[in-house]
Amino acid sequence: MDRPPILKIQRISKRFGKKKVLKNISLDIYEGEIFGLIGSSGSGKTTLLKNLIGYLAPEEGDVKFRYDYFVKKKSKDGKPMYASVFKQQRLAKNLFGFASQEPSFYQKLTVKENLKYFGSLYNMHKKALDSNIDILLSLMDLRHAEKTLAGDLSGGMERRLDIACALIHDPEVLILDEPTSDLDPILRDHIWSLVQKINKKGTTIILASHHLSEVENFCSRLAIIKDGKIIDVASPARLKTKYAESQEIRIQTYPGRYSNIAKAIKRPGSNVFDIQIRGSELIIFSDQPQAVIHELLHTLEVLKEELIDINVSRPGLDELFMKITGEEKKNP
Ligand SMILES: Nc1ncnc2c1ncn2[C@@H]1O[C@H](COP(=O)(O)OP(=O)(O)O)[C@@H](O)[C@H]1O
Numbered sequence: 627m628d629r630p631p632i633l634k635i636q637r638i639s640k641r642f643g644k645k646k647v648l649k650n651i652s653l654d655i656y657e658g659e660i661f662g663l664i665g666s667s668g669s670g671k672t673t674l675l676k677n678l679i680g681y682l683a684p685e686e687g688d689v690k691f692r693y694d695y696f697v698k699k700k701s702k703d704g705k706p707m708y709a710s711v712f713k714q715q716r717l718a719k720n721l722f723g724f725a726s727q728e729p730s731f732y733q734k735l736t737v738k739e740n741l742k743y744f745g746s747l748y749n750m751h752k753k754a755l756d757s758n759i760d761i762l763l764s765l766m767d768l769r770h771a772e773k774t775l776a777g778d779l780s781g782g783m784e785r786r787l788d789i790a791c792a793l794i795h796d797p798e799v800l801i802l803d804e805p806t807s808d809l810d811p812i813l814r815d816h817i818w819s820l821v822q823k824i825n826k827k828g829t830t831i832i833l834a835s836h837h838l839s840e841v842e843n844f845c846s847r848l849a850i851i852k853d854g855k856i857i858d859v860a861s862p863a864r865l866k867t868k869y870a871e872s873q874e875i876r877i878q879t880y881p882g883r884y885s886n887i888a889k890a891i892k893r894p895g896s897n898v899f900d901i902q903i904r905g906s907e908l909i910i911f912s913d914q915p916q917a918v919i920h921e922l923l924h925t926l927e928v929l930k931e932e933l934i935d936i937n938v939s940r941p942g943l944d945e946l947f948m949k950i951t952g953e954e955k956k957n958p
């Protein structure tokens with residue numbers, strides 16, 4: 627893209643105790659996008675979202691946002707200015723709205739009282755707050771429930787209230803962590819159409835989901851995260867073509883030092899986009915199987931590995947995606 631990014635995630639790594647949960651993640655987010663972060667449960671989506679809003683501090687790396695949007699001072703040459711979310715926490719707090727996986731509103735307050743309460747956390751003028759509450763009640767389809775206790779809301783309405791609370795201060799960037807989990811398909815569609823509506827009003831959206839099929843139609847770009855690493859970032863269309871054209875090369879070798887083979891084959895710029903060791907097999911995913919096999923044979927010779935079996939096949943898109951994200955195939 628030719629525009630400067632609104633957010634720059636730069637080489638973030640995060641540990642919990644000994645476990646490295648995010649591994650050197652870099653991503654640019656552009657204004658007006660709906661950016662989807664896709665990965666199976668435990669892949670690091672929530673941790674990444676909490677790092678990028680400055681709520682959790684990574685051990686390494688930084689997150690920078692377009693600072694010149696929020697200050698009067700501009701750079702002399704008109705170039706965008708960036709500041710770290712960890713250093714400019716007050717501005718970062720206003721930049722982001724975050725709807726977490728679990729409800730964060732108060733059960734014992736009504737819908738409207740919740741919105742007022744969340745607005746009070748941002749030092750908003752009463753007039754601006756009242757106007758935002760009014761807009762959000764309509765936009766999120768909660769007008770008829772404004773006096774209902776949040777604890778009495780249905781699942782879909784709870785989710786809408788949570789998103790409304792995240793939007794109360796008119797953030798530039800709305801973060802949604804699995805906004806449709808535990809909802810039935812009709813309620814999911816409703817949430818997704820609201821997400822698109824919010825985006826059309828100018829809000830940049832970053833969302834996490836573990837269903838590619840649910841979000842592929844309206845995200846501008848998708849990042850696939852697996853074990854704390856971004857393994858791919860592309861438009862849904864490009865991702866689809868790439869994955870649809872990709873093939874699976876399975877080999878068995880002797881003595882079978884697969885991690886050495888994997889290391890030799892997966893260099894930056896190679897046509898390999900994932901390698902997995904499963905049981906006695908090494909599995910390589912690529913959209914250029916011929917080139918990869920050529921290189922593979924050469925590598926085996928150098929590493930003194932004897933080829934016992936090789937098999938090339940073309941998995942279906944869903945199947946491939948599940949393999950890549952490591953998600954178990956669920957029975958329908
Ligand atoms: N507060 C925490 N303390 C220790 N481990 C954590 C904590 N939060 C998350 N983890 C671990 O980090 C990994 C990634 O978790 P998470 O970011 O929640 O993944 P996702 O949102 O993709 O399901 C998991 O292995 C999880 O158990």
Ligand SMILES: [Mg+2]
Nearest residue numbers: 671672727803
């Ligand atoms: Mg999560």
